[in-house]
Amino acid sequence: MKILHTADWHIGRKLNGFSLLEEQKDMFQKVLALAIKEEVDAIVIAGDLYDRSVPSVEAVSLFNEMMIEMNITSKFPVLAISGNHDSATRLDTGSPWLKTQNFHLHTKLSQAMEAVELNNIQFYLLPYFEPFHARQYFNDDSLRDIHSSMKTVIEKMKESFDPKKKQVLISHFFAAGASKSDSETPLEVGGLDSVPVDMLNEFDYVALGHLHYKDAIKNTPHVKYSGSLLKYSLSEEHQEKGIRLVDINESEVVSEFIPLTPLRDVHQLTGSFKELTSLEYYSQVNREDYVAISLTDQTVIVNAINELRQIYPRLISLERVNQVTQEKNIEKKEETLIQLKPEVLLKRYFEEVTEKELSAKQQIWLEEAIIENSLER
Structure with a gap:
């Protein structure tokens, strides 16, 4: 079976105020063209379909257009999950009848325990979750971190493993040893412990989303990030963007990254x-x-x-x-600066921005302003 592994579309994302909807639509067309050319059997989207939990009308409209073209017109089975940027509740709306069109969109932890079977492969669709979701589902107060939660989730999945079939996990989390870019803040990475890669050895292939760099994790042939479709920060300038083409057969699983050129x-x-x-x-x-x-x-x-x-x-x-060098020096001296008098801070700030010293008249104005402000208090 041949699958196309992609993730982190972040539809509706802006780059310093610039809408990326046009670029996202263009990249989607390239993904779809590749899927058609390679005659893939299914398309995997490993989370973060949208950039916000409450996406704009334009973002929702574009996503609907994409899915109609991919799933209805081109008839590709779609296996998708919600990421930490998505609203699981909002995405879940309509999923029951999407399933009738071979569009499997899982947004709840409970859905991950039942495999979606295609071409003799069991796909486990595990959406982004936090430990309290696991505590609620398993009714186990001991599940306090992502490590113990994931271990329990995988043990539960294994109960339905068919030894005659291959198992593929689709998920959205921070794998141990992975590196992230500036467009993924600690909050976006979940603020949680990472999942040890060896915990994922039960699966023949793990299609991950969450981190935007395809090589965020290395030396793990069966555990891969596809990376984001576009560059969402300057820190991603030198990263290749694209998708993974994964061939799963009886003897091996081969994952090949295929770069795509953005608009x-x-x-x-x-x-x-x-x-x-x-x-x-x-x-x-x-x-x-x-x-x-x-x-x-x-x-x-x-x-x-x-x-x-x-x-x-x-x-x-x-x-x-x-200015960048100055800003770094300021950060190093932050504690010292906090202790300085307001007039000294303002004087230094003026010099750092203009690279000139205050004139005698400006010095007088500064002192008068500080005195006036102190009297008002």
Whole structure:
């Protein structure tokens, strides 16, 4: 059996204020084209279908359009689960009749215990859950962390294992030893302990979602992340995005990552204002991409962001290289700074931003403002 493993679509996500719906629709079309070309037997979506628990009308409309095209028009069986960004309750609406169309969308821990069988393979669809869900389901107050909870869940799944069939787990969690990017905050990773990889040895293949990098976990041939379909932060600039094509046969399971080219990429550009605004430079750059710019200029450029946006319309951030260094130094001295008087803090802030000292007149204004503020109190 051949399956297409994808995850972390985050439909409705924005990149520093820019909607990514157009890019998400484009990437979906490429995923669907690949599924048709490879004649896969099923498509797996391992969580985080949406970016928010209450997605926008536009996001819901796009997802519905995608699923109609994938499941109804192209007739691909779909095996999907809710992730930590999704609302399990909202996604569950309609799942009973979706099942009649071979669209299996599991959002509850209880649903994970019963396998979905396709082509002599047992698929266990385990949505994102937290320990209290396991305590409630198993009525066991001892389940206080993800480690013990997952162990109990897997033991329960094993009760229905058919030794004559292959077993595949589809889930959404942080596997031990995996690395994450800046677009996955500790809260998004669940704020929970990781799941030991050796706990997953009972399965022939584990299709994971949650972390956005395909190689977030290494040296585990049967446990794989597909990664997100798009780059959702600058920290993912050098990551390949795409899907995994998984061939499951009697003797082995082979997982191959297939990169897909996004409609617009994410780049970091570093240089002086003069360099970045020169035709010679920007004619060699895809100016339709999302760009983060670091200026090397030592002086403040008036109206820099507006002028740069005339050339780079999808400018997602602008900073000065020396400002980054200053910010890091400030963080290291945070405890010391907290103890300083307000006038000293304001004076230092002015110097760090403008790279100039306060003039005599500005010093007087500052002192008068502080005195006036203290009198008002």
